[in-house]
Each structure stands twice: as structure tokens, then as C-alpha cells.
Amino acid sequence: MKTKLFLVLIMIAGTFTLAQNYPHVSIRDLQFLPDDSLSAGRDASLHIGDTVQVTGVVMVSPVVDPTFDRRPIMWAGARWQTYLRDTNYAAVDWAGINIIQNDTSTAAQGTLMDLLDTAQVVTITGVVAEFSQQTQINVLTNPLTPIQFIGSKPDRGQPVEVTIADLNTGTPPAANLLSGEKYEGMYVIIRNVITSDRNTTNGTFAINDGLGNQIFVHDQSGYFTKRSHQLRTFDPPIDGTTIQYIRGVIGHFTNPSRYVIRPMYPDDLLIGQSPPSISNIRRNLDLVGPNDAVTITATITDLDQGGAVTEAKVKYRVNGGDLVELPMVAGLNNLWSATIPAVNLDSALVDFYLWAKDNDGMISLNPQDTVRNKYFYLVLNRPVTIYDVQYSPFGSGFSAYNNYRVTISGVVTADTSDLQGDGNQVSRRVYMQDGVGPWRGIWIGGLAADPLQRGQIVTISGLIRESNSNTMIDSITSVVINSNNNSLPDFVTVSTADIGTLPNGTISAEQYEGVLIKYLNVTVTDENADGNPGPGGGGNSNFGEILVADNSNVNTRVELQEGNHEYHNLWVAGLDTVPGNIRVLQNSTFEELRGILFYSFGNYKLVPRKSDDFVGYVSDVNDNITFVSEYKLEQNYPNPFNPITTIQYNIPKEGFVQIKVFNILGQEVKTLVNMNQAPGNYKVIFDASSLSSGVYLYQINVNDYQMTKKMILMK
Incomplete structure (x- = not known):
């Protein structure tokens, strides 16, 4: 136990009476759901919105060290997170829950959440909530309510033994609520599985039981991620690696709906035998023409002690034709290579994957999913376009030019005055597009994009990469503004x-x-x-x-x-x-x-x-038709206006409603409503940003009713 335990005892002295007005509820009571709720697909706690006290054993420290290293262990943005386990270690279901402190400002640190340590027994006061189909307790910070230290256990205790089939059944995984929900937030162990779906960008991977059941390993812990919150160097196991065991807490994702396991500390994963590692796959050309042979290289190694790679191949197709196998040749530093012959067809699509075998007969593929995630490139007898860069025909979302440099042109469709971000985890963004239709737009990343303005036609040279599953051109070396004030592509x-x-x-x-x-x-x-x-x-x-x-x-x-x-x-x-x-x-x-x-x-x-x-925003102000006895078109408000005003109207009988705006010459400038509506009281927003100052008329037509009123735009 860390020395911070002593600090907790000192700091919480005298605080036990602050949270006594809230009911004390067991973890099981918070998590338990009857079968009829689960069978109907309802997995939210019956206590959502309640403020309660709950007692449990801390499964993971919210921060590495409260004094010397305040980085979070379980990543939740700027928040602190831990998991509580029922104090009765014999409990095998409904016995774990997620704990979140949303406000970690200096004023809110009196909760003492950051001082918690593994195996402490604590009582926490908070509000029961549901996020992403997972029940959690949001630690109460208003009023500020310190966590109460009750005692400690020797350790986290033994995890509950489960199988993947207890949680997720089928591939792709589907949430099996009837059997899996009872393990949400619990500390479990899964044994003797095989890895797949390795993601070298964020560090996630899947584990499989050989019966078609699969569950993903989430990279929430800083010890099991390659993202910015990582606490150590970590590479996810190679696809096909045997896992002797993995321990962690069970979480829930909504898209797609599935359970995940979240290992917490480095010793929560024990790796067994591994197949060959295939990494650093590259082609020798960024842009491939009809007369270009393409050399594919990869680092292929056997990580097992005394192991050796005995054979490797590139397997490729042209335009979905027959699969051709090319033997790879070993070179220095475990670098293997093979050359795909030139394809003399403009706009040909060449897809491929790599295969390797070691001296134990273990085989690995890269990518593991050779249907959705194949590597591919385009053979082009012309300059590359945004369409070519975005095109991803197999369903992986990755570009043929991912991690290669290109030069592309387009018109800027959004600049930093348009997309300013959410002020938190999503930053401002700039986009360009080179025509109308699918695969035509792309995100322009980096500071070089900031000065660009809507309507500029630009030519940009940079690196294509994936950022949080969005294709972007980044690491920009050149920006040429060809012209300004151009029309944008149609929606x-x-x-x-x-x-x-x-x-x-x-x-x-x-x-x-x-x-x-x-x-x-x-x-x-x-x-x-x-x-x-x-x-x-x-x-x-x-x-x-x-x-x-x-x-x-x-x-x-x-x-x-x-x-x-x-x-x-x-x-x-x-x-x-x-x-x-x-x-x-x-x-x-x-x-x-x-x-x-x-x-x-x-x-x-x-x-x-x-x-x-x-x-044409129309807000249904009151859909109770007993209050609507006559047709009515209200005067817009405010009036005069700049540039937005609201128009309210009543219809006592269902009908097709049209509301149009005309200039003083009687020319139509805008249609605000053009749809069938039920009886009710409505309002529509008119945004006149694109119009000049002056007098305008607005008119309603519905059934046999027509009314026209005047409004004044003053800019």
C-alpha cells in the first residue's frame, strides 16, 4: 500500500457526517436488473438519477501517484475514474461498478478521489448515471462530499472466471444482455484465448475462443494503449498470439453494441506462444503508374525464444481477379520483400495481404481480416485526386495512400470560422472537396490549414493519414492558393x-x-x-x-x-x-x-x-389541438431584425403548409415551410444572412387559408 493511505486517513478526519442524508445502496442493488428488463433490451440501472452512497473495494488507482505523477491510469479525458468491487469477494455477478469524477478542478479535489489506492475499502457518494449503456456513479462535487475511508483489503482479490461466450456471442460481437450484463463493471479473468484485429494505432485488439466468440480489449488503461495517455511502451499482441489469461473490468460500448474487457495493470495480461510478427509493411512508390512494378517490404520476425520465420508470401489480385502468390525473400534485419509486376491498366485496383509461417508451424496474416482490411493501391495514368485518396472499397475506411505523400487540389468547403470545434476534445477543422458526390471531400490538418478560407481553390502537398478514423492530409509541405471566391460543390x-x-x-x-x-x-x-x-x-x-x-x-x-x-x-x-x-x-x-x-x-x-x-426549422410549440381553433399567422419577432427572426403560426386542421418569403417586387427569395403538418401551434426560424436590408413579405398557404405580412431586415 502506498504512503498516500496515511494521507487519506488524515484528510478525511471529521468528514464522515457530510454525506449521511443520502441512502446507502449496495453495488448489487445499483446494478441488478430483472430478466424481463434484459429480455426487452433495457440495461439501464433502476436507480438512474438517484444520489446514493455505495461502499466497495477500489480496483485501480485513479492516478499513478497523487504527489509525483498525477497522470490517470484509466483514461477518461480530464476526469478521474476507478472501479469498485463488492466487499464480498465471493460475489460472482452484479458486483462491480464504474466510478467517475467529472470535475477535477482544484475546488473539487476535496472529494479525495485522486488519493484512492488499490484494495482500499471506501464509501463514495454520487449520482447514478448511464453512459454508453454502462452504469456509473458520478462522484458528488456539488455539494462537495469527501470519500470516506473504511479500511483496506490485502489485495484486489481473485477475479471472477468467465468465458467470452458469457459476454459476447458471435462475430462481429453482439451484446448478449441476458448473460453478460451481470458482469458489467466487474473484475474478471478470461483464459486460453487467441488474439486478432490488432490495431497498431491505438493498441486495441480482440480475443477469440475458437468457437466464433470474440470480445475486444479496450485501451482505456495507460498501460495498454498506444494513444496519448500511455504510461509505458506497449504494442498489442500479434494476431494469432495465444493468451494464457487476461484480467480486467467489463465495460460496454454502444456502436456496435458489445462488451469489452479493460485490463488495468501490466500484470493483467499473460502472453503465451506467438506466430510470426509482420510489421512495417511498405511499398516503394507513393504514386503507382501503369509501367511501375511495386516492391512490397515488411519486417517479419518470430518473437518466441528460439523461433524462426521459415516462409513468407505476398498474395495479391488485380481488379478482383485470381489470387497470385509471390514468395518473399529474406534480407538484412528481418526485412522481407517481393515485387508485384507492373499492371498496364489505368485506374486498376491492386489489393494484397502478407502471409508468414514459423518453425512451429504457426501462421500469421497481415491484415488478419483479408476481406475488409486488405492493403491496396491504385494504378493511375493521371494526377491523383481527392476521390482516389478517400476511396476505400473494402470497408476498412483506410486510404490506399495512408502514410504516403500526395499532391491534391480542391475548393475549401469549410474553414476555421465554420468548424470551430467543441472547445474540448474536437478541434477546429478545414475541409476541401473536388467535385460532387461520394469520396470527394477531405480534412486538411495542421496549422498550415488555418489561414485557408471558404471558396479558395487550393493545391496541397502532404502526408495522408488516419486521425480518429477520419482520413486527412497532414504534415503539409506546400499550399498553393490558385483562386478565391469560387462556388462550392452542391450538397x-x-x-x-x-x-x-x-x-x-x-x-x-x-x-x-x-x-x-x-x-x-x-x-x-x-x-x-x-x-x-x-x-x-x-x-x-x-x-x-x-x-x-x-x-x-x-x-x-x-x-x-x-x-x-x-x-x-x-x-x-x-x-x-x-x-x-x-x-x-x-x-x-x-x-x-x-x-x-x-x-x-x-x-x-x-x-x-x-x-x-x-x-426551414419549424418548432412544434404546442401539439395539443384543443388550443388551436383558428388559422393564424403572427407578426414576426423581433421586427425589425438582423439577421434572424421567428414566425409563429396556428393551423386547426391538417394540411399542406407553405410559407414563403418575397422581396418588395414580389419575387420569391426563400421557402421556409413546404410540408404536410398536423393541427398545432408552430414556429419557423428565418435566417436572412444572405439577403440585403429592406422590406420583405412572408405568406402562408394552407388548405383555403392565405395570409401575408410585412417584415423589415436592417443590417
Whole structure:
């Protein structure tokens, strides 16, 4: 036990009475769900929103050392995180829970959360919440409530023995709620499995039981990641490696819905025998022409003591034809190579993977999934385009030019005045596009992109890479601005069903990454995609994202925080009191929602740039028809206005509603509403940013009712 235990005892003296007004609830009571809830797919705690006290054993320290190294062990952004286990180590289900402290400011550190150590027995006061289908307790910081130290155990105790089939059944994994939910947040051990799906970017990998069951190993711990929160040098095991055991806590992801295991400390993973390691796969040419033979090189080694690689091959196809095997030749420093002959076909697609065997007969492939994740390149007898760079036909989401240098041209479709980020984990972004349609847009990364402006046609030289599952051009060496004030490509009309909540790399969604798209006639089906309506905090999560659906009735996400506009879903208190701000409400509609498709935190999402990407917003103010007895068109407010005003209207009978705006000459300048609506009281937002000052008329037509009123735009 660390010396910080002594500090805890000193600092919490006299604090035990501060949290006595809250009920004490066992971990089992917080986690337990009856079979009828699980069979109906409901896995949220029955205590969501309650403030409670819970006692348990700390499974992992929130920080490495509270005095000398305050880096978090279990990464949760700026938050602190740990897991509690029931004090009865014999409990084998419903006996673990996630603990989060969202506010880690100096004022909130009186909770003593950062002083916790493994195997301490503590009582924590907090609000029960559900995030990403996982029950957690948000430590109470308002009022500030210190954690109570009760005692300690000799160690974390033995983990509960489980199999992958107890958690996830099938490949790809599907959450088996009936059998798996009882292990959420628990400390478990899985034995004698084989690895696959190695990700050398973030450090994640999957484990398999040989019966078709699979579970992913999440890289939340700094000891098991290659991301920025890593605490040691770590490389995920090679696909095909045998794992004697892996210990960790069980978590839950929503997209796709599946359980994951989260090892915490370095000794939570014991590796057995490994197949050959195939790494550093490269081709000798960035750009491949019709007369170019391509040499593929890779570092292939056997990591087992006394092991040796005996054979290696490149297996390739041209335009989906027959598979050709090329033997690889070993060189110095375990560098193997083979040369794919020139392909004299313009725009040919060459895909390949590598195969290797060691002296124990163990075989490895890279990539392991030779269907979705194959390496490939294009043979081009012309300059490379954004389309070529983005094109990813197998479903991996990776570019043929990933980690290669290219020069591409396009028109800037969003600049830093458009996409300003969420002020936290997503930064400002710049995009360009070279035509209309799929695979045509790309994110421009780095400081060199910041001065670019919408409408500029630019030629950029840089490195293509993946950033959080988005293809971007980065490490830029040259930016040439060819012209300014050019028209942007038209928006591609996409159904919400094309994007939905599809997994990363799904081609119907992936092809529009970075592209200007729009949804037509959508309804807001959930004003907060991640929790209850209203601000985040106090057990609620709100990241500024809403769910919308068109006539396909398939929900997809729209991100409101990252653009430069007035629309919001009240992710923090007070946004609705700012003059000009517009709160997006449940059951409201848009004639069009436009923006750029982005992928982050497990979801594709539309990101509108400025206010003109929101077209024809209609808020259903009151859908109780007993209050609507006559047709009515209200005077807009404010009036005069600059540049946004609200128009409210009533319809007592269902009908097709049209609301149009005309200039003083009677010329139509905008259609605000053009849809069938039920009886009710509605309001529509008119954004006149693109119009000049003057007098305008707005007119409603529905059934046999017509009314026209005047409004004044003053800029």
C-alpha cells in the first residue's frame, strides 16, 4: 500500500457526517436488473438519477501517484475514474461498478478521489448515471462530499472466471444482455484465448475462443494503449498470439453494441506462444503508374525464444481477379520483400495481404481480416485526386495512400470560422472537396490549414493519414492558393438511413466522410442523443448532439457544438438566454439539414457549419389541438431584425403548409415551410444572412387559408 493511505486517513478526519442524508445502496442493488428488463433490451440501472452512497473495494488507482505523477491510469479525458468491487469477494455477478469524477478542478479535489489506492475499502457518494449503456456513479462535487475511508483489503482479490461466450456471442460481437450484463463493471479473468484485429494505432485488439466468440480489449488503461495517455511502451499482441489469461473490468460500448474487457495493470495480461510478427509493411512508390512494378517490404520476425520465420508470401489480385502468390525473400534485419509486376491498366485496383509461417508451424496474416482490411493501391495514368485518396472499397475506411505523400487540389468547403470545434476534445477543422458526390471531400490538418478560407481553390502537398478514423492530409509541405471566391460543390442529398448509426468503415456512410451532404424533411427524434434533455452534469450527459430521421425513420446524429451558428440543444445552462440563440426541440422539423460528415467517438455525424446550413426549422410549440381553433399567422419577432427572426403560426386542421418569403417586387427569395403538418401551434426560424436590408413579405398557404405580412431586415 502506498504512503498516500496515511494521507487519506488524515484528510478525511471529521468528514464522515457530510454525506449521511443520502441512502446507502449496495453495488448489487445499483446494478441488478430483472430478466424481463434484459429480455426487452433495457440495461439501464433502476436507480438512474438517484444520489446514493455505495461502499466497495477500489480496483485501480485513479492516478499513478497523487504527489509525483498525477497522470490517470484509466483514461477518461480530464476526469478521474476507478472501479469498485463488492466487499464480498465471493460475489460472482452484479458486483462491480464504474466510478467517475467529472470535475477535477482544484475546488473539487476535496472529494479525495485522486488519493484512492488499490484494495482500499471506501464509501463514495454520487449520482447514478448511464453512459454508453454502462452504469456509473458520478462522484458528488456539488455539494462537495469527501470519500470516506473504511479500511483496506490485502489485495484486489481473485477475479471472477468467465468465458467470452458469457459476454459476447458471435462475430462481429453482439451484446448478449441476458448473460453478460451481470458482469458489467466487474473484475474478471478470461483464459486460453487467441488474439486478432490488432490495431497498431491505438493498441486495441480482440480475443477469440475458437468457437466464433470474440470480445475486444479496450485501451482505456495507460498501460495498454498506444494513444496519448500511455504510461509505458506497449504494442498489442500479434494476431494469432495465444493468451494464457487476461484480467480486467467489463465495460460496454454502444456502436456496435458489445462488451469489452479493460485490463488495468501490466500484470493483467499473460502472453503465451506467438506466430510470426509482420510489421512495417511498405511499398516503394507513393504514386503507382501503369509501367511501375511495386516492391512490397515488411519486417517479419518470430518473437518466441528460439523461433524462426521459415516462409513468407505476398498474395495479391488485380481488379478482383485470381489470387497470385509471390514468395518473399529474406534480407538484412528481418526485412522481407517481393515485387508485384507492373499492371498496364489505368485506374486498376491492386489489393494484397502478407502471409508468414514459423518453425512451429504457426501462421500469421497481415491484415488478419483479408476481406475488409486488405492493403491496396491504385494504378493511375493521371494526377491523383481527392476521390482516389478517400476511396476505400473494402470497408476498412483506410486510404490506399495512408502514410504516403500526395499532391491534391480542391475548393475549401469549410474553414476555421465554420468548424470551430467543441472547445474540448474536437478541434477546429478545414475541409476541401473536388467535385460532387461520394469520396470527394477531405480534412486538411495542421496549422498550415488555418489561414485557408471558404471558396479558395487550393493545391496541397502532404502526408495522408488516419486521425480518429477520419482520413486527412497532414504534415503539409506546400499550399498553393490558385483562386478565391469560387462556388462550392452542391450538397449531396443523403438519406438518414445511409448514415444511421453504422459502424466505422461502412461504405454507405464512409463514402461521404468529409463531403458536403444534406438531409431533407427531417424530424428531431431526440434533442439529446446521449441523455435527457437539458444541460450535462449531475448524472446527465449532453455533448451537443441530436438525433434526426427522415421518411426512412432511421435515426442518425447531428453535432451542434462544433459549428459557428446559433442552434443548440442546451448542452450547458444559459444557452437559451443568449439573444439570437435557437434551441432545437424534440419533434421539431427541418426542411433541410446540411453540413459535412464527420466521424468521432464511435459515430458518423453531420456537422453544420453556419446558420445557413439549417433550412426551414419549424418548432412544434404546442401539439395539443384543443388550443388551436383558428388559422393564424403572427407578426414576426423581433421586427425589425438582423439577421434572424421567428414566425409563429396556428393551423386547426391538417394540411399542406407553405410559407414563403418575397422581396418588395414580389419575387420569391426563400421557402421556409413546404410540408404536410398536423393541427398545432408552430414556429419557423428565418435566417436572412444572405439577403440585403429592406422590406420583405412572408405568406402562408394552407388548405383555403392565405395570409401575408410585412417584415423589415436592417443590417
